[in-house]
Amino acid sequence: MIQTKLIPRTAEAHEPPMLIKTMLAQSLKYEPQREIVYRDLFRINYVQFNQRVRQLANVLTELDIQPGDMVAVFDWDSHRYLECFFGVTSLGAILHTVNVRLSPAQILYTMNHAKDKLVLIHEDFLPILAAIKDQLTTVETFIVLSDNVYSNGAETTPLSEIPTGFSGEYEALLKGASNQYEFPDFDENTWATSFYTTGTTGNPKGVYFSHRQLFMHTMGLLTYIIGYEAMPFKGSTDVYMPITPMFHVHAWGFPFLATMMSAKQVYPGRYEPELLLKLLVKEGVTLSHCVPTILNMLVSSPAAPNFRANLSRWKVMIGGSALTKGLANAAMNLGITVMSGYGMSETAPVMAIGYLNEQEKELSAEEQIELRTRAGRISPFVEMRLMDDNGNFVPHDGHSLGEIVARGPWLTQGYYEDPERGADLWKGGWLHTGDVASITADYWVMISDRTKDVIKTGGEWVSSLDMEDVLSQVDGVAESAVIGLPDDRWGERPHALIIQKPGYSLTAEGIKADLKAKVDRGELHKWYVPDRILFVSEIPKTSVGKIDKKKIRSEMKELILAL
Known part of the structure; x- marks a missing residue:
């Protein structure tokens, strides 16, 4: 760094730190009567919410939670989770958002590795706890979370029986x-939050974020979402409902933003398609975010056409996996406004969101789909570059490919008690994402693939994501996954798994013939025709809803090659 001259400081001057409690304080200033809703069970306004956050702080203090202690949460998306986002962290304690979709063995590892002291757990997850409780090494007590204490939006008598070793029921x-x-x-x-992300090898990795990083991430969202209106979000008229688990990267950081703005928020608990659609209508939801799997589940629901009139106000940001043109068209046909976003667990997560400038808004719907399915435009305050295998930067010309590397004020500094993998993450002073992409001169990011998922065939690099996008546009294809498998002649060849929509009778030969016709017309490269196509009823997913290509390669390789 260069030598600079610092501003003089007066001993009595106060320089307020960037803390999560500061964002909470804003929620009472302007619209304190707006509501936070949990399913069809419970609703409070921001005055009550702030009171409950402070009640939680007193409960935690009474249970001897000190600054630096780790507090774990097992819950569906709820007002309680939101209260923990603020109540735990504003004490100076650390919130560990437990990924409830990991295996019991992985959950046990993360809890012991994080050194959790207190656990708040929804009654639905008590069977998981029962399997690992005796092996927890640092947990001192538990609090049970129950939906049974709510009835018609009002609290009723708490649970009569609390499991042994529990301090009580939350309410x-x-x-x-x-x-x-x-x-x-x-x-x-100060360390504020932690969660664990799974990789291709080894134990889950502990990612961590400070108050400053989460404050700055919220300011980044504020600038892009509200200032530039990338996904317009106005607290006066918009209603927010996450459909991304709150255990996964703070539900992409949006709960912090929505709370700071005292916007109406709706938390759906366990994801159930019909309830999600009902909440969309009843509560007037206008902004959500989710992975493609969830959006596909909703637009494919038989009930979806009945809500078409209400869906026209709904804006959805898609992340976690690529938004295909087929899914984007299906959503837009129902009136839903969709846009992609990009980030990862290690980046808090948002690094890019689709943004249409004035000229692009004049494009046709078909031309806009091309932009909406890109990963997004680089977010404010984020520096993103492309790097080749030799550590050289690649030009941002919309064609040249390289690994995305990034810097920014909210990127994790490493992995908890794992300096070797942390050093690899930050090799050369840039955070390495593992994603292969091109970037245009006007800052659009176009993901080609994960480095491990690019198919290397006949001297060409073929994007499995591009192939999935092509397959999504085949009439009758509901979902697809493409992987590369070893081939003696070509090195690797692409193979596809396909879920077809109800009422269709697709064949592998028919799909290949359609793709080959596009190759003959010069619309596709010849490598984009899969060697084999397998029709399945389900495609393996990771704990956060992404296509699990590692599992497909390991468990389905022989089945695919036997075709």
């Missing part, structure tokens, strides 16, 4: 606590 504990609590100031670089 009962809050009722017995004061709603007054003065959150302290502390260093903005």
